[in-house]
Amino acid sequence: MQPKMIPALALALCGIWVAGCATRPSDSETERAVAEMIKASFKTRGQATVARLNQDDAQALCSKHAGELPKDVSDGIEKAQQATIRYPSSGKLMGDWREGERIAQSGVGKQFTDAPTRPAGGSCYNCHQLSKQELSFGTIGPSLYQFGKQRGASEAIQKYTYGKIYNSQASTACSNMPRFGHNGVLTEEQITHLVALLLDHDSPVNK
Amino acid sequence: MADPMRIRANMTGDKVEVKVLMAHEMETGLRRDAGGNAIPAHFIRNVSVTYGGKTVLSAQWGTSVSRNPFLHFRFNGGKPGEKVMITWLDNKGEKRTDEAVIAGGG
Amino acid sequence: MRIDRVLAGVLAATLPCLSPAQQDTQKEIERYRQMLQESNPAELYEARGEELWKTRRGPRNASLERCDLGLGPGVVKGAYVRLPRYFADTGRVQDLESRLGTCMVTLQGFTPEEAGRKPFSGTGAPMITTDPFSGVGQRSVMTDLVAWIASESRGMTIAPSVSHPKERLAYQAGERLFYYRAGPYDFGCVTCHGEEGKRIRLQNLPKMTNAKDAQRAFGTWPGYRVSEGELRSMQWRMWECVRQMRFPELEFASDASIALITYLAKQAEGGTFDAPAIKR
Amino acid sequence: MDARRREVLKTGGGVLALAAAAGIIRPGEALAQEWNKAAFETKSVAETVKALGGRGSTPSSAIEITAPDIAENGAVVPIAVESKLPRTQALAILIEKNPNTLSADFEIPAGTDPFVSTRVKMGETSNVYALVIADGKYFHAVKEIKVTIGGCGG
Numbered sequence: 001m002q003p004k005m006i007p008a009l010a011l012a013l014c015g016i017w018v019a020g021c022a023t024r025p026s027d028s029e030t031e032r033a034v035a036e037m038i039k040a041s042f043k044t045r046g047q048a049t050v051a052r053l054n055q056d057d058a059q060a061l062c063s064k065h066a067g068e069l070p071k072d073v074s075d076g077i078e079k080a081q082q083a084t085i086r087y088p089s090s091g092k093l094m095g096d097w098r099e100g101e102r103i104a105q106s107g108v109g110k111q112f113t114d115a116p117t118r119p120a121g122g123s124c125y126n127c128h129q130l131s132k133q134e135l136s137f138g139t140i141g142p143s144l145y146q147f148g149k150q151r152g153a154s155e156a157i158q159k160y161t162y163g164k165i166y167n168s169q170a171s172t173a174c175s176n177m178p179r180f181g182h183n184g185v186l187t188e189e190q191i192t193h194l195v196a197l198l199l200d201h202d203s204p205v206n207k
Numbered sequence: 208m209a210d211p212m213r214i215r216a217n218m219t220g221d222k223v224e225v226k227v228l229m230a231h232e233m234e235t236g237l238r239r240d241a242g243g244n245a246i247p248a249h250f251i252r253n254v255s256v257t258y259g260g261k262t263v264l265s266a267q268w269g270t271s272v273s274r275n276p277f278l279h280f281r282f283n284g285g286k287p288g289e290k291v292m293i294t295w296l297d298n299k300g301e302k303r304t305d306e307a308v309i310a311g312g313g
Numbered sequence: 314m315r316i317d318r319v320l321a322g323v324l325a326a327t328l329p330c331l332s333p334a335q336q337d338t339q340k341e342i343e344r345y346r347q348m349l350q351e352s353n354p355a356e357l358y359e360a361r362g363e364e365l366w367k368t369r370r371g372p373r374n375a376s377l378e379r380c381d382l383g384l385g386p387g388v389v390k391g392a393y394v395r396l397p398r399y400f401a402d403t404g405r406v407q408d409l410e411s412r413l414g415t416c417m418v419t420l421q422g423f424t425p426e427e428a429g430r431k432p433f434s435g436t437g438a439p440m441i442t443t444d445p446f447s448g449v450g451q452r453s454v455m456t457d458l459v460a461w462i463a464s465e466s467r468g469m470t471i472a473p474s475v476s477h478p479k480e481r482l483a484y485q486a487g488e489r490l491f492y493y494r495a496g497p498y499d500f501g502c503v504t505c506h507g508e509e510g511k512r513i514r515l516q517n518l519p520k521m522t523n524a525k526d527a528q529r530a531f532g533t534w535p536g537y538r539v540s541e542g543e544l545r546s547m548q549w550r551m552w553e554c555v556r557q558m559r560f561p562e563l564e565f566a567s568d569a570s571i572a573l574i575t576y577l578a579k580q581a582e583g584g585t586f587d588a589p590a591i592k593r
Numbered sequence: 594m595d596a597r598r599r600e601v602l603k604t605g606g607g608v609l610a611l612a613a614a615a616g617i618i619r620p621g622e623a624l625a626q627e628w629n630k631a632a633f634e635t636k637s638v639a640e641t642v643k644a645l646g647g648r649g650s651t652p653s654s655a656i657e658i659t660a661p662d663i664a665e666n667g668a669v670v671p672i673a674v675e676s677k678l679p680r681t682q683a684l685a686i687l688i689e690k691n692p693n694t695l696s697a698d699f700e701i702p703a704g705t706d707p708f709v710s711t712r713v714k715m716g717e718t719s720n721v722y723a724l725v726i727a728d729g730k731y732f733h734a735v736k737e738i739k740v741t742i743g744g745c746g747g
Contacts, residue, residue, distance in 0.1 A: 025482045033486040033572075034493070041569030045562040052496040052561055059494045066492040066503055105742075110497045110559045125742075126513050135338045135663070136741040138513045140505065169499075178498040185497055213356045222706065230357040233542075235714070237692065252628045263705050269633040271688060271696040271714045273669045274542030275354035279710035280699075338663060342741075345661035348671040351710075514743050515665060539669035540743065593665045593743055 048112035062174035069174055077173035085163050085170060086181065088188045093158040093195050100197030101204065103190055104130055110185060120185050122165075122194055127177070130197065131204035140176055148199035149206040161195045214307035216291045223285035223309055225256065225264075227278045227293055235270040251276060253296045258285055287311040342515055346593075355460055355537040355589035358544040362461025365454055371421030380416035382409065382462065383474075393466035394586045397575045399477040406483040408574045410548045411566035413458055456535075459546045463535050466586045471531060473578035480575065483568075487576025490569055491521065500558040502573070516593060521580055528584025531577050536592040544589060547574055633695050638722055641687050641694045642731060650724060650731035653678060658723050658736045664715065667740040673710035674734075678727035681707035690719035715740050 025033070044050050055063065058077050065073055087093070102121075109120020124130060127140035130147075151157050163170055166181030166188075180186040186194075197203050210230035217224050229251065236248025254266040263282040285291070292306040366377050366389070382392035383400070397408040403415055417428035475484055494501035505513060506521040519526035535546045545553075551570045555563040563570055632644035642650050659673040674684050684707065685698040696713045707725070715721075718739045725732045 025478065025485055030482065030485040030489060033482055034489045037486060037490065037567070037569040037572060038493075041564050041567035042561040043564055048496075048556075048559060048561045050561045052559065055493075055495050059499055062499075063492050063494045063501065066501075066507075111556055112562060113556065135739070136514045136743065138511070140508070140511045140513065140518075176504045178500070183497045183499070210357060210361060213360065226352060228352060228354055228357055230354075233714075235692075262702055264702070264709075265627075265700045266709075267628050267633075267698045269693055269696055271691050271693065273539070273712040273714055275357060277352045277354070277710075277712050279352075279673070281706040281708060283704045283706070341661055341663040342665050345663060345665050345671075348661060349669065351671070515741055516743055540666045542668060 046112035047110065047114070047116040058169055058174070058179075065174070074173035077169055078171065081167045081173075081179070081182070082163075082170040084179075084182045085166050086188065087159070087162065088192060093155075093162045093192055094153070094199060095189060095192035095194075095196045097193070097196040097200040097203035097205075099190075100193035100195070101131065103186070103193055104197055105134075119187070119190065122180065122186060122190070123178075124194070132207060133204060144198060144205060146206055148201070148203065151199070153199040153201070158195055158199060161198055162191055165191045165194055209301055209303040212293060212295075212303065212305040214291065214293060214305055216285075216307045216309045218285070218287050218309060218312045219281075220312075222281045222283055223258070223291065224281050225279065225291055227276075229254075229276045229278075229295055229303075231274070231276060231295070231297065233270065233272055233274045233276060237270075249297065249299060251295045251297045253294075254278065255294050256280075257292045257294075258282065259289065263291075285309055338515065349539065349591050353537055353589070353591040354542075355464075355535070355544050355591065358457050358460035358537070359464045359589065360461075361452075362457040362459065362464075365457050366461065370454075371417065371423045373420065373422035375420050375422070377413070377416050377420060377458070380413070380420060382412055389462055389465045391466055391469050393463045394469045394471050395474060397480075397483065397571050397578060398474040399479045404479075405568075406477075406479050406571055406575060408547065408566070408571050409459055409462060410455060410546060411571055413455060413462075414566055456544055456546055456549075459535055460544050460589050463586075463588050467588070469586050471528065471578065471581045471584045471586050473575065473582060475575075475579055483572045483575040484579050486569075487572035487574070490573055491576055496559040498559045500560075502554065502558075504558075505554075521577060524580065524583065527577060527580035528582075531581030532584045532586045533588050533590035533592070535588055536590040538592050540593055547577075629698070632698065633693055635694050636692075637694055638687055638689055641685075642724060644695075645683075645685060645698065645724070645726075645731075647724075647726070647731035650733045653725070653732035653734060656723050656725050656732060656734035658721065658734050659710075660721065660736060660738055662737075663739045663741060665741060666743055667715040667717070669712050670715050670738060670740070671710070671712050672721060673708070674723040674725075676707035676723075676725045676727065676732075678707070678725055678732060680728040681725055682729075683726040684709055685724040686711070686713060687722040687724055688713065688715055688719050689722065690717050691715065 038053050042050055042053060058081060061073055061077060062069075104122050104124035106121020107123040107126055108114050108118065114120075125134055125137045127138040129137040129139075129143035129145050132145060165186070167179045168175040168177035169179055178185060181188065181191055197205055200206070212230070213228040215226045231251050232249050233251065234246055234249040236245070238246045248270055250270045251268050251272070254264075254268065255262055256264040264280050266278070268276070287309050289309050290306045291309060292304060294302065294304040296302045369376050379386045382389065383395050383398050384392050393409060396412070397406050399406050400412065400415070405411070407415065414425065414428040417423045418425055474480055491502045494504070502521070505511070505518050509520045509523055509526070511518045519530035521527050521530070534550050535544055537544045548565060548570055551573050552563050552565065629644065632641060635641040635644050655677040657675045657677070659675070660671060664670045672686055674686065676684060681701055683698065683700050686696045687694050688696050691714070697711060699709050701707050715738060718737070720735050720737050723734045
């Protein structure tokens with residue numbers, strides 16, 4: 001959004017209130033109400049505890065700056081998130097693409113209805129096109145079809161891909177994509193399988 | 208007791224067009240509840256439709272007919288103002304009969 | 314449901330490599346949705362709900378016919394499209410389900426726990442889940458009532474009230490909650506509903522800050538969901554989204570749920586209400 | 594016996610209905626006995642045809658299946674079957690890859706159009722068969738329906 005548009009938009013927003021802007025609740029009043037609701041309207045169920053509603057720095061900043069992320073904030077988030085990435089101690093970044101496809105298909109994990117012992121899926125197809133065969137794919141993220149074919153599978157590309165899945169916000173602050181490794185959704189090994197799904201020459205993604 | 212069906216019977220030309228919605232679980236027997244216990248099969252097995260004492264459609268169903276079943280068919284020889292009667296019977300012996308008056312053309 | 318999902322998952326991995334163009338997929342899905350419109354089992358719920366409104370129930374053996382949904386005692390026609398709104402007797406902004414809970418307490422004598430936390434079964438059938446919605450083998454009085462009351466606003470214009478300070482506060486808190494990102498997946502409502510023309514799998518996602526999308530979304534809930542064989546309400550829609558966001562459980566008829574619904578209703582203002590709809 | 598009950602008794606048809614009318618069996622039982630358990634337990638199209646009294650079936654272009662190519666959800670797949678074969682007596686819907694193949698079997702008396710529309714569950718992408726008995730002979734049409742995975746938490 002261009003800065004000069006903001007006053008006009010603010011005026012337009014005022015217009016929707018019958019009683020005018022003067023009686024809108026103040027920001028601090030709204031903030032108090034939200035904090036109260038977050039405390040009173042949710043309850044722990046199964047593995048989904050109320051502690052999950054406590055935001056970390058990135059979550060708080062992304063919520064606050066939704067829509068217009070200032071450059072310094074975004075740089076700060078990326079730098080902090082970059083520092084969280086842990087690579088597998090084996091040094092091996094490419095796993096088995098077949099396993100990767102299974103993980104990419106699965107959307108289970110971390111819901112209060114999921115068994116906590118069951119490994120989470122990557123929900124990849126929820127948001128991305130990957131292999132050509134799967135017609136049911138989402139579009140919140142870009143198509144990853146032929147991801148490896150276009151980029152190759154050099155060590156640098158492997159590292160980038162692993163890092164992107166481990167912590168998407170290391171390269172894109174406030175990305176819609178979960179920080180799968182950093183937040184403990186996927187294991188390091190699971191991530192290497194997804195790297196293979198994206199980069200392996202034989203993976204259906206690159207056919 | 209089972210809920211009433213929603214029956215629409217309309218004349219279209221010289222035919223009676225019948226559309227029915229039945230309130231039924233149509234449970235396959237293959238699902239489990241939240242506690243992991245098998246949910247027993249519960250489904251409509253027989254449907255029959257009569258007009259003027261004569262059967263105009265009879266059906267046998269398995270568990271793979273969708274929940275809250277829908278059925279649409281047409282028969283000849285019906286008149287507006289007369290009644291169509293529908294009966295279903297499920298695997299637990301539960302039964303429901305409802306009737307609808309045939310509406311004029313439209 | 315779990316088994317169906319597993320089967321579908323197995324299938325997804327073994328789809329034949331015909332790969333028709335994506336437009337064809339979208340077109341066929343549209344055709345599927347069109348075919349569903351021919352008949353909507355929501356009617357079965359609406360019929361039950363209309364009966365339940367008039368049925369004497371609870372410790373006071375009273376019906377809900379004098380329940381004030383905002384337009385005066387007993388006025389149902391058009392009530393849904395004016396909700397949520399502030400009610401002086403409770404001092405709260407309430408959506409339909411919250412308000413029905415109030416009436417079950419004040420008119421029928423149920424405890425708030427009974428009215429808000431558990432679905433009632435008109436037949437005394439055993440309940441399998443404890444969620445405040447209907448599910449396998451159980452009926453929800455609340456859901457049935459919602460189906461009928463919503464149907465009594467069909468074709469009307471969505472016009473929620475935002476003149477009372479508490480209504481404005483609910484709206485603004487709802488907006489904040491819409492952007493609130495948290496949990497192990499970093500999700501917020503905005504993750505899926507902040508951009509135009511996006512999908513999860515093949516399901517189109519409404520952008521809630523876009524009036525046309527919001528009108529269509531708000532205007533088609535409650536809905537009969539074929540994937541579950543159940544009628545689902547707006548409270549359920551919030552509860553289920555929040556579950557999939559990996560948040561803790563959103564309490565039924567809680568202030569946060571009502572704030573979110575208030576925000577959505579306001580975004581959808583001016584749209585035509587066309588529910589209960591039939592959905593995937 | 595009230596009028597409604599008398600009406601119900603007439604729905605059975607044939608010998609069973611006569612038995613019911615004579616008070617030998619109740620109407621519910623009369624209906625129950627007409628359920629072809631063996632047919633609903635079959636696991637293949639060939640078995641189902643056999644269980645429904647056929648020795649095989651011939652493909653026919655006079656049978657039309659109206660259904661989507663892709664179903665957004667397998668729990669509800671709308672399917673209509675229409676037969677243009679003379680003297681159509683019965684229509685059945687078979688889903689090859691479901692745990693049990695036979696989904697629904699409709700008897701079409703004279704005077705009723707050889708057409709039914711209903712909704713069925715499909716566990717996965719499968720061929721759907723419309724089996725028609727016309728003039729004592731068995732015919733079929735087939736259509737593949739793809740079932741897609743949906744939602745985000747499964």
